[in-house]
Amino acid sequence: xxxxxxxxxxxxxxxxAKLLAESGFKQLGVNAxxxxxxxxxxxxxxxxxxxxxxxxxxxxxxxxxxxxxELVGKQTDVDxxxxxxxxxxxxxxxxxxxxxxxxxxxxxxWELLEGNELTHELxxxxxxxxxxxxxxxxxxxxxxxxxxxxxxxxVLIAGIVYLVLRTKVSNTFLxxxxxxxxxxxxxxxxxxxxxxxxVDSNQ
Numbered sequence: 001x002x003x004x005x006x007x008x009x010x011x012x013x014x015x016x017a018k019l020l021a022e023s024g025f026k027q028l029g030v031n032a033x034x035x036x037x038x039x040x041x042x043x044x045x046x047x048x049x050x051x052x053x054x055x056x057x058x059x060x061x062x063x064x065x066x067x068x069x070e071l072v073g074k075q076t077d078v079d080x081x082x083x084x085x086x087x088x089x090x091x092x093x094x095x096x097x098x099x100x101x102x103x104x105x106x107x108x109x110w111e112l113l114e115g116n117e118l119t120h121e122l123x124x125x126x127x128x129x130x131x132x133x134x135x136x137x138x139x140x141x142x143x144x145x146x147x148x149x150x151x152x153x154x155v156l157i158a159g160i161v162y163l164v165l166r167t168k169v170s171n172t173f174l175x176x177x178x179x180x181x182x183x184x185x186x187x188x189x190x191x192x193x194x195x196x197x198x199v200d201s202n203q
Contacts, residue, residue, distance in 0.1 A: 009047050011037045013062040016054065021103045024110035025118050052121050059125030064104055066097045068132045083141035083149070084199045088192045090133060091156055095188065098164050109165055130157075144199070152198055156191065163187065 015036035019028055030051055034041035048054035058064055071090045098104065111119045134150055143149045163173065171179040176186055 005047070008037075008039055008043055012039060012044060012047070012054070013058050016058045017062055017064070017103045020110065021106040024107075025114055025116060028118060052117055055118050055121040056125065059122045064101075064107070064122070065126055065129060066094060068129060068136060070097060071129075071133055072136070082200075083137060083143065084195050086137055086140055087149075087153065087195045087199055090137075091153075091160065091191050091195070092188050094157065095160050095164070095184070095191070098160065099184075105165055105168070108161060109168070112165075147199060149199065152195075156194065160187075160191075 012033060015033050016028070019032055019036055028051075030041050030044050033054070034044055044054065048057055071093050073089070073093055107122065111122070130153075134153070137143075137149070163178070166173060167178050171177060177183045
């Protein structure tokens with residue numbers, strides 16, 4: 001019985017992902033999700049209480065957003081004294097991960113077009129991961145008092161998101177070809193250069 005419940009919940013979460021990617025938030029409702037998942041809508045209320053709660057669960061369990069553990073990865077040779085090295089690691093892992101999540105990309109595009117209670121729920125999940133990541137970095141390395149690390153990270157993350165989302169309409173930006181690995185390697189090198197130049201307290 002427990003297995004059936006988990007399978008049903010997984011189908012509901014998969015239906016949320018599919019609907020969000022295809023038509024955004026305007027068409028997202030309990031009835032539409034139930035039809036897509038092939039379940040009675042009563043089960044959605046039973047397992048998730050309501051639509052915002054379902055979105056929260058999707059954000060945390062639906063393979064929607066990278067986790068802190070995935071950001072850290074299996075890297076063991078990062079200089080624990082270097083905030084810049086840790087930030088480069090996190091940002092490049094984030095870049096590579098977002099490229100592999102087409103559904104997440106579609107959801108982010110929709111969020112730029114319409115803001116509502118449901119988009120807020122998913123944004124809350126992302127903000128939580130960002131906060132956890134900054135806390136992790138602060139525990140590993142001290143933040144230089146003259147540098148606003150959260151603001152620097154915000155600008156770089158926003159740039160990464162924009163470049164990844166833009167590839168749907170154009171494979172080039174400022175002469176950089178994003179249809180080839182070389183283009184993204186240039187971005188990774190730029191991330192490292194920017195972080196080293198702006199974060200390193202010895203600069």
